[in-house]
Amino acid sequence: MLQPEGEKKKGFLDRLPKLGRISQLVLVIGIFLLVFIPLFIINQHQPETQAQLNASLSNLQKIVSIQQTPKAQFEADLAQASADTEAAKAAFPDSKGVPQMLETLRKLADDNDIYITATKVSTATPKGGIGPVLTVTLNLKGQVPLFQNFLLGLDTKLPTSQITKVTFTMATVEGEYDTATIVINVQSYGGS
Numbered sequence: 001m002l003q004p005e006g007e008k009k010k011g012f013l014d015r016l017p018k019l020g021r022i023s024q025l026v027l028v029i030g031i032f033l034l035v036f037i038p039l040f041i042i043n044q045h046q047p048e049t050q051a052q053l054n055a056s057l058s059n060l061q062k063i064v065s066i067q068q069t070p071k072a073q074f075e076a077d078l079a080q081a082s083a084d085t086e087a088a089k090a091a092f093p094d095s096k097g098v099p100q101m102l103e104t105l106r107k108l109a110d111d112n113d114i115y116i117t118a119t120k121v122s123t124a125t126p127k128g129g130i131g132p133v134l135t136v137t138l139n140l141k142g143q144v145p146l147f148q149n150f151l152l153g154l155d156t157k158l159p160t161s162q163i164t165k166v167t168f169t170m171a172t173v174e175g176e177y178d179t180a181t182i183v184i185n186v187q188s189y190g191g192s
Helices: 021-065 070-091 098-111 144-157
Strands: 115-124 133-142 161-169 178-187
Touching: 098 115, 098 133, 098 144, 133 144, 144 161, 144 178
Parallel strands: none
Antiparallel strands: 115 133, 133 178, 161 178
């Protein structure tokens, strides 16, 4: 819009209502303070609020980055513990499965070309043990080096076995077999 030539553009103070210069100055300072004081207070609280928001953001990022819920993790841990228990049961023979254990010992003796002439099995339950301890006494007939191979093979066939006593008797007459008496403790579980 065109302005007449004689009229100047009015300044900010000239546009204010018809007040005195001091009143106009007080009004401008009041408006400035109404705007400045809230902004100053907001600015003073910003670092504290920003720290709280950063902590919330960090927690949210952790929650979002978790792949499994805690319940799923507990279920996975329970499944792993059950699998470990079953694996331990496979390593520890069942105390009710003495015939299977004796069959394992017979096969190991056959593989080493020695003969089991007598067996005796007794059971004891120690305090604090996971199950009964089977004590197996074997009388063997063969040659001493083959007895040694038999003893070494026990570790793979009965990993929970412990040899407690070994007695070798060497044959003094040609054509006779060497003999051995072996006492083995086998840790077992009670079975369920």
